[in-house]
Amino acid sequence: MSRTTPATLALDKAGVVYTLAAYAYDPNAERVGLQAAEALGVAPGEVLKTLMVKADGKPACVVLASDREVSMKRLAAALGAKSAEMMKPADAERLTGYRVGGVSPFGQKRRVPTVVDEAAAALPEAFVNAGQRGLQARLSPAELVRVLDARIACVT
Known part of the structure; x- marks a missing residue:
């Protein structure tokens, strides 16, 4: 497994302090974030999932704890949109x-508005996908907000 991804390159360029952790990714896991938390031996709330959505038809990104569900109504409001829906995987x-x-909020081909759930933003440290299945970066969510110029909102 390569530890150099567009996400880690973006983190390095932004001067973010982070550590990498690899785990055995299970492609058959029902919920990837929960499987990652179990494999890493941490609480599910410490592993953040990255979801790609459409808000009024425009792409956006939301980051929240792997054991939480996003409220599309709250997410739309946080993005100043009337509605939001999950983006198709393809x-x-x-x-x-x-x-x-393996979707990371860092190093995406196209930068989109990002919202970080307030509970996730309040954590001192958390894992976020580092751009590859089975690779997580442990960092301060405050750095995630800073680097991505993300909005913090209650989206659960």
């Missing part, structure tokens, strides 16, 4: 340059 892969299960 569209997310094309837009980000990552495969589903």
Whole structure:
């Protein structure tokens, strides 16, 4: 497994302090973030999932704890939109340059508005996908907000 991805290159360029952790990715896992948390031996709330969505038809990204569900109504409001919906996996892969299960909020092919759930943003450290299935970066969510110029909102 390569530890150099567009995500890690973006983190390095932004001067973010992080550590990498690899785990055995299970392509058959029902919920990838929960499987990652179990494999890493941490609480599910410490592993953040990256979801690609459409808000009023425009792409956006939302980052929240792997054991939480996003409220599309709250997410739409946070993005100043009337509605939001999950992006189709093929569209997310094309837009980000990552495969589903390995989508990172960092180093995407095209930068899109990003919202970080307030509970995730309040954590001192958390894991976020590092751009490859089975590779996570442990960092301060405050750095995620800073680097991505993300909005913080309650989206659960």
